[in-house]
Amino acid sequence: MTDRPIRVVLAKLGLDGHDRGIRVVARVLRDAGMEVIYTGLWQTARHVARAVADEDADTVGISLLSGAHLTLVPDLIDALRAEGVGHVPVVIGGIVPDGDVPVLEKMGVARVLGPGTTLERIVGSFRELAAASRAGQRR
Amino acid sequence: MATFDTISGREIKPFYTAGDLPNPNGSDGAPGVPGVPGAFPFTRGIHADMYRGRLWTMRQFAGFGSAEDTNQRFRFLLDKGQTGLSVAFDMPTLMGLDSDDPRARGEVGRLGVAIDCAADMQRLFDSIDLARVSTSMTINAPAPILMAFYLVAAERQGIAWDKLGGTLQNDTLKEFHAQNEFVFPPEPSVRLAVDVIEFCARHAPRWHPVSISGYHIREAGSTAGQELAFTLIDGIEYVERALQRGLKIDDFAPRLSFFFNAHNEFFEEIAKFRAARRIWARRMRDHYGAKNEASWRLRFHAQTAGCSLQAQQPGVNLIRVAYQAMAAVLGGCQSLHTNSMDETLSLPTEESVTLALRTQQVLAHETGVTSTADPLGGSYYVEALTDELEKEAETYFARIAEMGGVVRCVESGYFRREIASAAARYQREVESRKRVIVGVNDFIEPPQPIPTHKADPSVEPGQIERLRTLKAQRDPAKVAAALDRIRASAAGSQNLMPAFIDAARLEVTVGEMMSALADVLGRYKQTAGWW
Structure with a gap:
């Protein structure tokens, strides 16, 4: 499995339909050579966790602009563990108030990328996290 | 470097002259004359006197929390x-789900106001x-x-x-x-x-x-x-x-x-x-x-x-x-x-x-x-x-x-x-910084936090409680009959509004009516070509 392209699952969690950002991110990650599985809108935590397991993803990116992150992200972390993919790093994008970032990190979120994050930094973050996750898996 | 196309990618000339005027023989009027406001084809506005007659309506989109919270914000705005x-409705309402639906978890009253039934609407405009x-x-x-x-x-x-x-x-x-x-x-x-x-x-x-x-x-x-x-x-x-x-x-x-x-x-x-x-x-x-x-x-x-x-x-x-x-x-x-x-x-x-x-x-x-x-x-x-x-x-x-x-x-x-x-x-x-966005890719400064609106965590449980009480007080036979009528109207070609209004009078909820409709109309799934 050396040099297998990075596989990323991207998902919209909950009812929020704001998908302009996540679709731009999907295109950019694809252009950067990653394999992107975008699950689409209105996903439940369990659906996303199953997609991460089924797709053998290196990382998972969640977009949330609904303000429901403190309810839905813990559900996701639990669901990933239940699917046996609790080690896959979770990236959150969208609107997260500054004060909530450490709360999410404590829950196990690897990175929160807020508004204004450059596409370059987004690509870099997914690369680093995938590499770290693979290295962790090999150990 | 400055750009001379619009954010929509339209190229802009250094200057424009009478030669750029549209419709030399169009119906707007004489060559190069764009007509007058208040007259067909209304390029220049739908009224001749425009804002001299009446200003535009100043209408701020507002809604959060419970019907009472938003009612208060409405009255504040009218006072100002x-x-x-x-009205801004919350995500569950926008998707036609009741506040007690499991899919609504964490989103009740968050991005807008939670409205489940006619009684909620009544309280919104108290x-x-x-x-x-x-x-x-x-x-x-x-x-x-x-x-x-x-x-x-x-x-x-x-x-x-x-x-x-x-x-x-x-x-x-x-x-x-x-x-x-x-x-x-x-x-x-x-x-x-x-x-x-x-x-x-x-x-x-x-x-x-x-x-x-x-x-x-x-x-x-x-x-x-x-x-x-x-x-x-x-x-x-x-x-x-x-x-x-x-x-x-x-x-x-x-x-x-x-x-x-x-x-x-x-x-x-x-x-x-x-x-x-x-x-x-x-x-x-x-x-x-x-x-x-x-x-x-x-x-x-x-x-x-x-x-x-x-x-x-x-x-x-x-x-x-x-x-x-x-x-x-x-x-x-x-x-x-x-x-x-x-x-x-x-x-x-x-x-x-x-x-x-x-x-x-x-x-x-x-x-x-x-x-x-x-x-x-x-x-x-x-x-x-x-x-x-x-x-x-x-x-x-x-x-x-x-x-x-x-x-x-x-x-x-x-x-x-x-x-x-x-x-x-x-x-x-x-x-690529072809477009400069002030504060984002140029003229950057260290972040300075500002006070923001905080969602009230008691809204969701409060709304769910109220909805459960309301549902328990209704006559189940009447509710079922109202929903059957919606299904029957949806299966035919009648206008559905009378069936919705009668159901609303009985406090049948948005989630109940939407799910009755979905029984007949189906739900739409996004297709692969959509990305």
Whole structure:
């Protein structure tokens, strides 16, 4: 499995339909050579966790602009563990108030990328996290 | 390096002359003369006296928490001099789910107000006279049901439906293109929208039963030309469907209304509004044979561009909003929402929403832009842009017709792909700093946090509790009968509004009615071609 392209699952969690950002991110990650599985809108935590397991993803990116992150992200972390993919790093994008970032990190979120994050930094973050996750898996 | 194309990618010349004036032999008037405001084709505005006669309606979109919370915000805004109300519903309501639905977890009352039933709607407008205030409701897939709640709330205030003024967004087509709050497949979605148009034409003649919206299309990343074209072609689709029902054009066209984005590109935005009026007037008169001048006039609400707001240096957003609002006014809007500076971070605070409203009041009372109609009429540049946008829209109309029409293009994902390509192009331009965004990719400063609105965690459990109590107090046999009637009407071809209104009177909830509808109409799944 050396040099297998990075596989990323991207998902919209909950009812929020704001998908302009996540679709731009999907295109950019694809252009950067990653394999992107975008699950689409209105996903439940369990659906996303199953997609991460089924797709053998290196990382998972969640977009949330609904303000429901403190309810839905813990559900996701639990669901990933239940699917046996609790080690896959979770990236959150969208609107997260500054004060909530450490709360999410404590829950196990690897990175929160807020508004204004450059596409370059987004690509870099997914690369680093995938590499770290693979290295962790090999150990 | 400076760029000389618009944010929509339109190339701009160093200067414009009389040679750029459109329609040398067009119906606007003499060569190069754009006609007068208040006369066909209304390029220069729908009234001759424009804002001298009446200012636009200052209408701030508001809603959060429980019906009481939002009622309080409404009264605060009316006290501050706002002239119309605009309801923001929470995500579960927008998706037609009750507050106690497991899928609603964490989202009840968060991005808008939670409304489950007619009693909630009644509390939302407590002590607000529905005969005097004009109310706009941003709701789409469940729009007919929320309209039924509003009609029942009015009934309970003792107000006749023909006294009600306001607007129901009820534009399900753009949900498929951009806003993503669709529930049913495209065909039944359009049918439901037309049910409201038909019902209001007969029973609530002062109400605008649809607000054909480009706002969300633009927010999703479209160009100005796409926003214009996709909105108007959606409008034409509703017109066609209403005519197929046997309605006469002049029975409903005067109550159609539109909703556009007011984005950063100042002159192109003004030209977009002017082009919209001209295209619509010509269609209504020349193609549909409308005789009533009111049918020719395109009326629109504008909202400044939410997607142009930045989280960095939020105070700068005040300046963006002010310019965008001026473009909307110079473009001849009938009502306007100005975004608050903190809306990239959370729902707005009372302070920031007051500043947003004050921005409109300064425009209206201090700048003098309201003193004459269409002050930019005759500008070589603006007239040339107006003409270019009109041509661009006509090109899109032809392409959409070739591909089988609006519903086919929804199903094939055409609209979504067009919009997504424009959004990706724009983002790359920002990334490469071809486009400078103040505070984001230039003129950067360290973050300075500002106070933001905090959601009240007791809202969700409170709303769920109230809903459970309400459900327990109803007569289950009557509720079941009301839902059966909805299913039966949906299976046939009757207008569904009477069944929704009767159910609303019994406090049947939005979630119950939507799920009865889904039993018959099905739910729409996104298809692969959509990305």
